[in-house]
Amino acid sequence: MQDASAQMALLQFMTCGMASTVVPASIHCDHLIVGKKGADTDLEASIATNSEVFDFLESCAKKYGIEFWGPGSGIIHQIVLENFSAPGLMMLGTDSHTPNAGGLGAIAIGVGGADAVDALTGTPWELKAPKVIGIKLSGRLSGWAAPKDVITYLAGKLTVKGGTGSIIEYFGSGVDTLSATGMATICNMGAEVGATTSTFPFTQSMKRYLTATHRGPIGNLAEEVNKETGFLQADEGAEYDQVIEINLDTLEPHINGPFTPDLATPISKFASTVKENDWPQTASAGLIGSCTNSSYHDMTRVASLVEQADKAGLKPKIPFFITPGSEQIRATIERDGLTQIFEKSGATILANACGPCIGQWDRSEEKGLENNASNAIFTSFNRNFKSRNDGNPNTMNFLTSPEIVTAFIYSGSTTFNPMTDTIVGEDGKSFKFDPPSAGEELPSEANGGFTKGTRSEFYPAEDTTPVPETEVAVSPTSDRLQLLTPFEPFNNQELKLNVILKVQGKCTTDHISAAGVWLKYKGHLENISNNTLIGAVNKETGKVNHAIDFDGSETSIPELMIRWKNNNVPWAVIAEDNYGEGSAREHAALSPRFLGGKLVLTKSFARIHETNLKKQGVLPLTFADPADYDRIPSLSTIETVDLIDMLSKGGDNGGFVTLKVTKPDGESFTIKTKHTMSKDQVEFFKAGSAINYIGSVRAA
Ligand code: F3S
Numbered sequence: 001m002q003d004a005s006a007q008m009a010l011l012q013f014m015t016c017g018m019a020s021t022v023v024p025a026s027i028h029c030d031h032l033i034v035g036k037k038g039a040d041t042d043l044e045a046s047i048a049t050n051s052e053v054f055d056f057l058e059s060c061a062k063k064y065g066i067e068f069w070g071p072g073s074g075i076i077h078q079i080v081l082e083n084f085s086a087p088g089l090m091m092l093g094t095d096s097h098t099p100n101a102g103g104l105g106a107i108a109i110g111v112g113g114a115d116a117v118d119a120l121t122g123t124p125w126e127l128k129a130p131k132v133i134g135i136k137l138s139g140r141l142s143g144w145a146a147p148k149d150v151i152t153y154l155a156g157k158l159t160v161k162g163g164t165g166s167i168i169e170y171f172g173s174g175v176d177t178l179s180a181t182g183m184a185t186i187c188n189m190g191a192e193v194g195a196t197t198s199t200f201p202f203t204q205s206m207k208r209y210l211t212a213t214h215r216g217p218i219g220n221l222a223e224e225v226n227k228e229t230g231f232l233q234a235d236e237g238a239e240y241d242q243v244i245e246i247n248l249d250t251l252e253p254h255i256n257g258p259f260t261p262d263l264a265t266p267i268s269k270f271a272s273t274v275k276e277n278d279w280p281q282t283a284s285a286g287l288i289g290s291c292t293n294s295s296y297h298d299m300t301r302v303a304s305l306v307e308q309a310d311k312a313g314l315k316p317k318i319p320f321f322i323t324p325g326s327e328q329i330r331a332t333i334e335r336d337g338l339t340q341i342f343e344k345s346g347a348t349i350l351a352n353a354c355g356p357c358i359g360q361w362d363r364s365e366e367k368g369l370e371n372n373a374s375n376a377i378f379t380s381f382n383r384n385f386k387s388r389n390d391g392n393p394n395t396m397n398f399l400t401s402p403e404i405v406t407a408f409i410y411s412g413s414t415t416f417n418p419m420t421d422t423i424v425g426e427d428g429k430s431f432k433f434d435p436p437s438a439g440e441e442l443p444s445e446a447n448g449g450f451t452k453g454t455r456s457e458f459y460p461a462e463d464t465t466p467v468p469e470t471e472v473a474v475s476p477t478s479d480r481l482q483l484l485t486p487f488e489p490f491n492n493q494e495l496k497l498n499v500i501l502k503v504q505g506k507c508t509t510d511h512i513s514a515a516g517v518w519l520k521y522k523g524h525l526e527n528i529s530n531n532t533l534i535g536a537v538n539k540e541t542g543k544v545n546h547a548i549d550f551d552g553s554e555t556s557i558p559e560l561m562i563r564w565k566n567n568n569v570p571w572a573v574i575a576e577d578n579y580g581e582g583s584a585r586e587h588a589a590l591s592p593r594f595l596g597g598k599l600v601l602t603k604s605f606a607r608i609h610e611t612n613l614k615k616q617g618v619l620p621l622t623f624a625d626p627a628d629y630d631r632i633p634s635l636s637t638i639e640t641v642d643l644i645d646m647l648s649k650g651g652d653n654g655g656f657v658t659l660k661v662t663k664p665d666g667e668s669f670t671i672k673t674k675h676t677m678s679k680d681q682v683e684f685f686k687a688g689s690a691i692n693y694i695g696s697v698r699a700a
Pocket of ligand 1: 291353381
């Protein structure tokens, strides 16, 4: 669990009354740390701002026997790769990029906090059997092409919806040419195509990585088990629901964005695409690292480019930030002289934390960005929805490999192609990058492989035996943390609701429950709910965060929700495709439920968000005929006709729920909608939430 989502997961776990977790668990303090000036000052300031939350998480960890990885230790997925992931492991993580662990052959799935509570309490965790997309890799990467390009290319092919309901499994001869960390990068960004998870078969590079991270015996065992059983590789003659082939020999670097990770442009076409779309022709910053791309391999390749530029007398033209994924990476690249190369060039090394990747980026002192000015940044991160990085909706984030980001930093121009173009230095001489070196897959064994560094305060206690008498303090006056009051159970009557909002177009979890400044309220449901759907576009007015009440008064969306909640008017939201795409953010389900939402009716859902809604007692339905979306205006009344029947059959009623719709002008009609409620999920709905249900089962 990362620190932002762990708060709500643990607040929910606490309501179950258990003395310890049933499976091993860990907490990682990474999302709440702001990037601004550099690691030391930023970390100190962020610890001061968030001490109440960190103390809460640490006390929960102690009480329930959970590993606590403090602020500065690193980003959850990198720490998992370095310490926990292993071929054949099955793991849930409260973050959508949990599949990063697939780089070591794990099946690792991103979930919401309530799903994590399933694992923590030993409750069976359920998933609709996914399809399997096979990606056949052949050839070998060379030159500028990097593992990141496998997934940026694939995102363009599959789009943000293409992996929904599927596991992506890589196979083919190209797999054996990749480093474990390169495979982790590819699995990490499988989240961007909506995949349930991504995974690779066992490879020798996994064994090498396990050895370098001081887990040699696990690598040996994996190899042995695989030889005996073949469980860690594709079955002979395996059939996939879909196969896509990628030849690594000819793969071109790609740049994806802005504002969506599937807008993929090969580098050779990027300059013309920038001009055609009138995107800014100057870049404003370059950022590398994060959970996606801060491996030793990445850093050595980037260092080879920085050294070339340095030799030619070039300096970065725009701010250059580097986020190490963990203290282990930071300490190792410092020991091996890479940090010195970066710092000499003028790069800023940020704390080992999410920082700019999740809106925790303070650019207030940068000139030219006043009033949300349009600007372009290049990052080696994984996600680029509007406002994601610096809170500015006009910051265009172009996702690419760290090598390509670095080249843009020295050019400063968005129309630059490092494979063909030159940069003119201050001395008037032209400089052309050679492709990055092949890099070092791992730190040398002679140097002792990876070092953990000397900051023992970043690491968890050796002994994680639960200490039940530990007091978990939550102040009643805190604006950061609030104990939960269970949601009321279903009253066993057909629902009757009003449509509070009809959402137009893309509506990600960032639109439903914005991050950035709101992250600090993750443990306080009432306060964070003031952000509910503030990023959504109202289909009828075309405006963002705009709603209209029965009396015609105009309000923000959360204001109207609070008003209706106070007046006991339950409500529904109507939306279009892939509603809730993007992340496992359970607040995107908790907040609507807290504010009186009972039904979300869409053309389609993103898987994790749909599950999260069910866990919080909200009914997710999809239009049997998507054209019905156009027939229902806001303020309509919706009544379920056969919900009780569906619930009484444990969801096994053929998969439909009928709705009677009465429009504000009095016209009335019925429509058919589809549900995916399983037997357990029906129990969650009836109990008011999954936690209520688990608590009652545990008590019994
Ligand atoms: Fe953190 Fe960004 Fe990764 S928020 S976990 S660095 S995707």
